[in-house]
Amino acid sequence: MTGRWYRPGDALALVTGVGVVVTDPGHEATLAALFEEPLKVPGIVEALTARGWSTVPDFACTVVEGDEVRVLVRGRHRVEIAGEVLEGHGVTTWAERSWPRAQVDAVVLRTDDAAAEGNDQAVAPRLPIEAGLVRASHVQWLLADVATVAVEDAVQEPAVASEPEPEPEAPAQGEPGRDGAPDPAPEPPPPARAPDSPATIIEPDEHEFDAMFGVTVPGRRPEDAAVRPIEADLEDDDVEPATPAPPAPAAPAPMTPDTGDHDGHTVARSSLPRRPGAAPAPAQPTGPWVTLTLSTGETYDVSGRALVGRSPRSTAVTGAALPQLVVVDDPYVSSTHLEIAVGAATVLVTDVSTNGTTLTPPGGTEGVLVRDVPTDAADGAVLRLSDDLTITLAISGGAS
Amino acid sequence: MTQTTAVTWTPDIVSAGVTLVASGSTHEGAVRSHNEDAWLVSPPVYVVADGMGGHAAGDVASRLVIEAFTELAGRDDVTAPDIERVLESSRSAVAALATSPVTAPGSTVVAAVYVVERGRGYWLLVNIGDSRAYLLTPERLEQVSHDHSLVQEMIDAGEIDERQARVHPDRHVITRAIGAVEDAAADFTLMPARGGTRLLLCSDGLTGELDDARIERILRGGASAAVTSARLVAAAVEAGGHDNVTAIVIDVIGSDVLSQADTLGHRSDPEVDTVPQARSHA
Structure with a gap:
């Protein structure tokens, strides 16, 4: 088991390369939208408060920003970090604190009513997760391999790339006593970070890959993560006719070669016409x-x-x-x-x-x-x- | 230039206790000016298509194949007939590109679809042409797909061995394709998607430059799917890069024992609480 896992439960948990957001159910769309952007505290707050104060859900989040690990908690969630527990009860807006990154190995987010970690009675199994949107009661998120500024983000946002944070590429796991010591000199910016690079050029340089992909697994296609099946299913349920459409002659697929990106860009299944099957699924066998x-x-x-x-x-x-x-x-x-x-x-x-x-x-x-x-x-x-x-x-x- | 995309996907939690971590990389190679390979990493569907046809729109052919497969993205109930239907629509689409029989474009395809049945995950694989699927288990690397190529037929007939096939002048001649060749029947393979295994889908630009031993070494390098797919492509380009190179690496992380417990509901195995982590991929 790696350090990143969740236990299935009733809350919603968004896990990304740089942080975790947990909310009550019903905010799938909000979290899915957050998945599209590099996770940052202002963006999270803005998204969750977008529909006014009366609708702000109970939530908790932890995000690595620069040298800090920021934690926000509201309502029935709690966050265990660096030997402390941050609770959301009794606060009007939310509780917020930061820890120096060097002091934090792992963060556990869980709902109030969920059993404490270590008490394994009657809790769901731990399932591994690198990134995605899941229903969870607990999430443990390990910081060891966080790349502070995802290279892809830097490439897509030149503004960020022009101010690289003085962070080592791969922080050592739980390295103690780093506080007073000056950070190691940052590596010279690899070619892929050049602001004029077209999207996602990758040179075969291991350091670069590790920094880039050690944690930024969602890549630049978050719509393919756990989010989409939910939406697709919902839409399917809505639009799927109860009876199959009458057979139509198979027309050639619309020819829309996407010259910029041929990795099968986002075509939601529900937006495609469903071609009636020439070979329907076999019915209940009639033979022996x-x-x-x-x-x-x-x-x-x-x-x-x-x-x-x-x-x-x-x-x-x-x-x-x-x-x-x-x-x-x-x-x-x-x-x-x-x-x-x-x-x-x-x-x-x-x-x-x-x-x-x-x-x-x-x-x-x-x-x-x-x-x-x-x-x-x-x-x-x-x-x-x-x-x-x-x-x-x-x-x-x-x-x- | 190499393009890499990584996608993590957790299927419906209760139906299968696994996460699929996938990444695809592609490069036009050291010789070709444009990339006729196309690929799709869109769970539960993973596809590599290698277009052919020179100036006659080989790249469009492979993209049409990919586009047909996007219909299956996001579904958790894909069946073999669904894939046959997708292949049929891609055939129609590619055939419509042909302006004359001589210049007719075509495409190979190798596709893997993760399907869940009774709480277990399976790979439903399909291939036409010489793009390949490999399965890496803790014990070995195994080619799962069977090439539809002239040299493979000669190997099957005992006329040449695999070493001779690598340098055979006709090694790029394929006997089945989508579009350009009459006989376009697909091979379907069904096998359990075991936790701790790694699946590789690739175009012949990879296998033409790297032998299986080299591929296995890179796959076993302990790196994440994203790093591994990019390394494979980089190694093939470095080794000559005579053709476009595409590789998709998919890690199955988790256990099927868990899913069985979920399905049957009669196990009280304490192990179930701890999903064995077969592969570190960070």
């Missing part, structure tokens, strides 16, 4: 199918072909010909261990494993499958892939 019941309790319905294994893989010339994958977490099972093919009149099982598979017909005795040889399996047959894993077949729909 087999229900696999694993000893783990999982069940799978297989109507065509299935591959069972720890990490089964299959390649086919059409999408429809891809088999179903049944993934099992058992170290004694091969990557692809067993193939099951459901035909019109038979169900064939084929062992392709290292350790082998046994087949026990209903009322019969257990026998070892010959590797690579398809073998008939009857309704109720039991396959054993390892000491711990068995699969019971239940054939439905005519084959048996």
